[in-house]
Amino acid sequence: MNHSLFTSFPIHDLTLLAIATGPEGETYTKALAVAITLVTVIIFTSAQLFGEMGVRIGLPAVLGELIAGFVIGVSGFNLLMLADGGQVAPWLVSAVQSISGSDPATVQEIFSGPIRILTNEYASVGVGVLLFKIGLEADLKELIKVGPQAATVAVAGVVLPLAIGFFGLTTLFNLATVPAIFAAAALTATSIGITSRIMQDMGVLNTQEGKIILGAAVLDDILGIAVLAVALGIAEHGTVEVSSVLSIIVSATIFVLSAIALNKYFGPRYINFLSSLKNPYSVLIGAILFLSIVALIARAIGLEEILGCFAAGIILGNTKATKALEQACDPLVALFATVFFVTIGAKTDLSVLNFANPESRVGLVIALFLTVVAILTKLAAGYVVFTKVSVNRLAIGNGMVPRGEVGLVFAGLGAATGAVTGAVNVAIVLMVIATTFVAPPMLRWAFARNQKPLQPTEKNSM
Amino acid sequence: MNHSLFTSFPIHDLTLLAIATGPEGETYTKALAVAITLVTVIIFTSAQLFGEMGVRIGLPAVLGELIAGFVIGVSGFNLLMLADGGQVAPWLVSAVQSISGSDPATVQEIFSGPIRILTNEYASVGVGVLLFKIGLEADLKELIKVGPQAATVAVAGVVLPLAIGFFGLTTLFNLATVPAIFAAAALTATSIGITSRIMQDMGVLNTQEGKIILGAAVLDDILGIAVLAVALGIAEHGTVEVSSVLSIIVSATIFVLSAIALNKYFGPRYINFLSSLKNPYSVLIGAILFLSIVALIARAIGLEEILGCFAAGIILGNTKATKALEQACDPLVALFATVFFVTIGAKTDLSVLNFANPESRVGLVIALFLTVVAILTKLAAGYVVFTKVSVNRLAIGNGMVPRGEVGLVFAGLGAATGAVTGAVNVAIVLMVIATTFVAPPMLRWAFARNQKPLQPTEKNSM
Incomplete structure (x- = not known):
């Protein structure tokens, strides 16, 4: 069921909810x-x-x-x-x-009242299942093969936008620390879904570039969600205390590393156990149960439930039931994640970006700044890829550009915590839209520029 | 999404729900x-x-x-x-x-407050999707082949328990009209899921008996849900007014007949339209959208949303996307219908059946009465089957005995409206349990009694 699970996201500001009975x-x-x-x-x-x-x-x-x-x-x-x-x-x-x-x-x-609770709750189910599915799809074995190259791209693709974004927002726009950290964190995201879909359509998923992009995107998810956990922690405290930030970084790191270790030692055993049960749907219900428990553990040690959902997916990835679980998640994602994305749009007040108002024009400039930083830093990350083989570095950078659904998760959570408000929130949403909008044609162009025919590293198995 | 949709079911007694904000x-x-x-x-x-x-x-x-x-x-x-x-x-x-x-x-x-709202709402999603899926699975074409025989069994299997149940409850136990109608309505249900599962395990699904049982069970669902709509209408008014009962019967009949007609003329066209859309998941989202609209129409003309969910399934059955829709509903049913069944149990207060208390002993007697009527009337329905071919009438009757999930829907809705309370409600739940418990061995025994080898009417295609 994976209800909601998010501290500050689903039912923010809900402090009193009384039920009375009566003739009406x-x-x-x-x-x-x-x-x-x-x-x-x-x-x-x-x-x-x-x-x-x-x-x-x-x-x-x-x-x-x-x-x-x-x-x-x-x-x-x-x-x-x-x-x-x-x-x-x-x-x-x-x-x-x-x-x-x-x-x-x-x-x-x-x-x-209730409609708001339910809509937010369904949206939370959507983002939780979505992250669980992204975790499930993060193929750790495949990742290890392109490990070093993917790691350099991913780390550069997180550090560059985070640093440049934060520096620019605080110095150029005098943004306060908390919203600046949040907006910069949103710049680190990469939409593995959109990138892999475009590459699949182009038939380049199994090229060296395709594998590095996918590997980096997966690592980027892991790093990005850890960054998100830290940003949310800071937003919750309202100030940046070095000790609390360090403690969140340490626990998020231990949490993610534990998930990767458990993927090898616990995941297959748990799935084998569930598969041995005679009750139909045991695997799905057992997986959702596990998801809830991991989310609860995340909350208990001071992290976000969303990180728990992702970690649960990582742990249950690469097992004999993973494909079936991904398929079972599809209808849930189709319905509930749709509610999530629609509600992000519904909550975004575009009127704060009124051209006639000089103050709100700043929001548009911030959106433009975020978009430029978002694109350039990911392109730069493509050029730091550490490999002796000749690869299409432009294509790799372009593959990291679309923020897509992951960027929207950042935007949605930022708005829900109250860490990011008004024009900055709208600017983040616009940046996500712009990067997602330009990525498909740019990626097609970058791959097409490669004159020599692409060398698939193995037979297309997708 | 198919949220809830049920008048009186999900959030009964909820009249005031205030949200305030504050530092806490x-x-x-x-x-x-x-x-x-x-x-x-x-x-x-x-x-x-x-x-x-x-x-x-x-x-x-x-x-x-x-x-x-x-x-x-x-x-x-x-x-x-x-x-x-x-x-x-x-x-x-x-x-x-x-x-x-x-x-x-x-x-x-x-x-x-919120946990109760959400749990009830998830349960409502579960029963809605469950009925949608039962509607989808109601193979109208197959039904026409065994039409006359199945119809006699189904009509007898609804009229006999309804009449004998109502008469017995009001005369023997002095039950008031409304709870008696509700309890008698619950006796009419047949669990198509449980019966078809047992017959599939026994390999008798394609025998003449198997087809009649399935056909009758489908018709039984249609009749039973119409009876339920009438019972809920009566429960809502609190009294039995002939005019309002007639109006509900007429609108429920028109509603179900329209659904059957739309299955031929509208269902395939709508599915073709959805399939032509390029957005992935269009078929699922379009189906849930349709489900919501039909539920809303049901409500607007004074029927239950649950009848709308079922009718939506009937309309979209037998199309090229029906199998895919059934599969997409599976994870939703697995998760949400589980919540529904667990909450029915959780709401049932077994302590009202305390042996030491003479008053509550009546509840046990009612449960026993309901169970006996439930079994005998369905067995009798098997003997009225109208056919010249020699069929195993005992097996047909036995196939109609388990009330299963459909009976629980009746019990859950009856309790939620407040039409059925305390001991009577518990008695209905116990009747459902007892019939579902005895049906599998009885059905195996009835089929085994048939000395001549069973004649499959066609090659097993299931």
Whole structure:
């Protein structure tokens, strides 16, 4: 089930939630059921529509879902209320009211209360399952083969954007330390999903470049999520205390290394045990159970549940049930991660980037700065790759550019903790959109530039 | 996503749900995340454990999950609080408290508030997806082949238990009209899942008897869910008004017949449209979207959302994407329907059946009465089958006996509406358990009694 699990993400600001019973209970329950169903229809209709439009013009569906969120959320028609102080569109309130026979005040309260809890909770399930699946897909064995080259690209691809981003944001834009760290952390992400999809379409997944890119992207996920854990820790404390940062870095490192070790020694045994059970679905339920326990351990030692979800995926990767688990996660990701991406869009208030307002113009400049840093630092990371073989360094750098869904996870969590607000948050989302938008054509161009025919290192086995 | 959708089921008694913000928000959110994760661990650990034990002694996993609910719920360790006025076990409160750094009052409030909402909502998603899948699997073409025979069995298998059950409960036990109708309605269910599983194991799925049983079970689902809609309508009004009952019967009939008609004319076209979309997962998301819309229509015309879920499955059955949709529903059913079955057990207060208390002994007598009626009426239905060919009538009747998951849906909804309380509710659950428990050996015995070798009507194609 992997419910939510995130400290500050899902139900931020929720401090009092009282339940009372009374004669009006039945109307309330009916209105709630109608509202939930209508919101479901709105989220999935918009996600389908804009996701399809995105795919048709060559963009990842996830960008379309984000835009669907802009349209139905606070920047658009106000059909979801996910932050304090908003109002849901009057026609939606009327619709719920007339179908359920309720009154406007009750319906508004339903949108600001339970609908908000449930939407955020479903989004949390989505991001948790998504990270579990990314962990499952992180092929540690394959990673070791291209280890040194991938490691140099990944480390450079994390250190360069983090350092340059943080330095630029604090000196050029006078940003406070916490939002600057968060925005810089968002620059470190790489979307393994988008990159691998493009390379698969181009048939270059098994070239030397393709393997280095994938290996670096996996390492980047591991490093990036550790960076995220540190950034969230800092955001939670509100200040940067060297001792607490060090303690988070140490525990995150131990946590991830333990997961890698457990992948070898525990993962296959646990899967064998689950496979020996006679109850159908034992493997899936056992995996979700394990995911919940690892998330709980992460929380108990002061890390984020999201790191636990990822670590659980790492541990259960490369077993005989991994493929089946990935497939079982697909419908969950399809439904719940869609809710996650749509809600990120819905929460992003684009009106803070009003051109007419000089103050908000700064947000656009920050977005531009983040985008340039995001692209240039990953391209630079491609050039530090440590190898004697001649490789297409431009292609490698380009492969690391799209931030995609991983960047959006950073943006969503940053906004949810309150560490990043207003224009900076919107700037991060725009940077993710821009990098994801430019990456596919750039990657195609970089691979095409390579005049000599690409040398697959082995028969295409994908 | 198919959230909940059920009028009275998910969040009964929820009339006020206020959200406030404050400095303690972060601790609250952390405690909530920890509580959600712990509850997830508890539900799935118990479901795995007892489900596995059930399967190992030859019972359906669903019975094990029900028993898991007895153990963790109000009849056992009180680890879930799903009804008013309960208290969660102190050790669980302490655990959440110590991991999250919260206080006991906050944690109790989290269990009685958001955890209860989320658990009920996940259970609702489970029953919705389950009914959607049962609808998908209802092979209308196959049904037409054994139509007349299956129809006689199904109609007799609904009318006999409904009439005898209602008559017995009101005259022998002086039960009020509403709970008597509900309990009698629960007697009409047939578990297509359990019956088909047993017959598949025995290799008799393609015999004449097997086909009649499956056809009758499908028709039984359709009739039974219409009966359920009527019973819920009556429960909602609190009284039996002939005009409102007639109106529900008419709209439920039109609704189901429309679904059957749309299966031919709309289902394949919608699936073709979804398949033509380029966005991956379009078919699944489009199906869930459709499910939500049909549920909303059901609600808008005064029927239950659950009937909408089932009708949506009927409409999208027998298309080129049906198999893929069934597979995509599997992980959702595995996770969410498990929550549903565990919560039914968790809500069932077995202590009302205390032998020492003469009043509660009546509950046991009712359970016994329901079980006897449940078995005898379905056996009788097997003997009214209208066919010139010699068939094993005992086997057909036996095939209709297990109430399984469908019976539990009746029990769960009856309890949630408040139509059925205390001993009667427990009696229904015990009847479901008893019929599901005795069906597998009885069915094996009935088929084995048939001395002549079974004549498969065609090559085994399952």
